[in-house]
Amino acid sequence: MKSHFVIAFIALAYVAFLFKVGYFFPLPKEKEEVIDASAVRQEALRRGLRPIPKRWNEARKLVDTSKNPLSFQKIALGRRLYFDPILSKDQTINCASCHILEAGGDDNRPTAVGYHNQQNPKHLNSPTVLNAALAVRQFWDGRSPDVEDQAKGPITAPFEMAMTSQEVVERLRKDKSYIKAFAEVFPKEGITFDSVTKAIGAYERTLLTRGAYDRFLEGDDDAISDKAKRGLSLFMQLGCKGCHSGITVGGQSIQTFPLRPYDTPIVPHSVYRNGKRYFKEFSFASLFHESPYPFPDIGGFHGRNGQFRFRVPILRNVTRTAPYFHNGSVNKIEEAVRIMARHQLGIDLSKNQIESIVAFLKTLEGDPVGYKIE
Numbered sequence: 001m002k003s004h005f006v007i008a009f010i011a012l013a014y015v016a017f018l019f020k021v022g023y024f025f026p027l028p029k030e031k032e033e034v035i036d037a038s039a040v041r042q043e044a045l046r047r048g049l050r051p052i053p054k055r056w057n058e059a060r061k062l063v064d065t066s067k068n069p070l071s072f073q074k075i076a077l078g079r080r081l082y083f084d085p086i087l088s089k090d091q092t093i094n095c096a097s098c099h100i101l102e103a104g105g106d107d108n109r110p111t112a113v114g115y116h117n118q119q120n121p122k123h124l125n126s127p128t129v130l131n132a133a134l135a136v137r138q139f140w141d142g143r144s145p146d147v148e149d150q151a152k153g154p155i156t157a158p159f160e161m162a163m164t165s166q167e168v169v170e171r172l173r174k175d176k177s178y179i180k181a182f183a184e185v186f187p188k189e190g191i192t193f194d195s196v197t198k199a200i201g202a203y204e205r206t207l208l209t210r211g212a213y214d215r216f217l218e219g220d221d222d223a224i225s226d227k228a229k230r231g232l233s234l235f236m237q238l239g240c241k242g243c244h245s246g247i248t249v250g251g252q253s254i255q256t257f258p259l260r261p262y263d264t265p266i267v268p269h270s271v272y273r274n275g276k277r278y279f280k281e282f283s284f285a286s287l288f289h290e291s292p293y294p295f296p297d298i299g300g301f302h303g304r305n306g307q308f309r310f311r312v313p314i315l316r317n318v319t320r321t322a323p324y325f326h327n328g329s330v331n332k333i334e335e336a337v338r339i340m341a342r343h344q345l346g347i348d349l350s351k352n353q354i355e356s357i358v359a360f361l362k363t364l365e366g367d368p369v370g371y372k373i374e
Helices: 002-020 037-046 056-063 072-082 147-156 165-172 176-185 193-204 212-217 226-238 333-345 351-362
Strands: 254-256 267-273 276-283 309-311
Touching (some): 037 212, 037 226, 072 176, 147 165, 165 176, 165 193, 176 193, 226 351, 333 351
Antiparallel strands (some): 254 309
């Protein structure tokens, strides 16, 4: 009998809680925020969001490294190797096959396709190479420290370029023009697998992009629309900036995804209206969903050490790099934004809020600067 009273008391207390947080009350009407461009810009800069430099002497300060000092000759050699199919087993693919500079720095496929049309066994799609040199780690699980080390992976992976480090060296040493170029750039090393990936890494370090977002941060109020400004404001207010940080708007940390366990039967969510959060619902969807993600678990990849920890994606050019997430399970950027808000922040965004954030994300599109490097 006592247990019945305890259960009843808990149920009443819970209902009282729902009333207190407004669960049973209608949401306030969503208001169109009046945007002060200068205030949004100053807030963005205060939070560490910065434009990509226009000139090489400034950009170089961000990307140069004592482990692989940059020079014009080394960058030129790396560019040649990046586009040369000589580094693949059957000489039909190159770095640009999966990292197409004109397509956002990836290949717009759900999963990378390599030697003899083999797919990545974990169904991983290709992260963008654009601005990647500014990221803290490389690959979806962040296992690689820099672009030089990352370049080794695709070349030697049997399902990508399918070479061995020895085969790479032997093949390049048969080419007189490469022998000469490596002798000039690496007079002590010559052609080694490390010098090959250092050259490729040097070129990739120059692949920084600029667009409307950068011009806005530099003071041009008209560079982006009011809707995009609202999206940027929301991006900061909601907490997206907490992970998608820095000059790259992402790529600076390893984070858990999904943060709110998708296999938990009852997950509280809120909505965001006029600068405030309102608790509104519990989700029971995961009771009928076998995937550990809010999308199909194609490939079974669960991040670093299988612990659902992933390098935060770089959002520059994200609207050019569909499909989304590590296994390419989501085709639309709007759905990707909805998923991230719900399962990382616990917020259900309105259609208008999603559209505003997407408008902001589109301002992150940009082409490689094409620095004058001497």
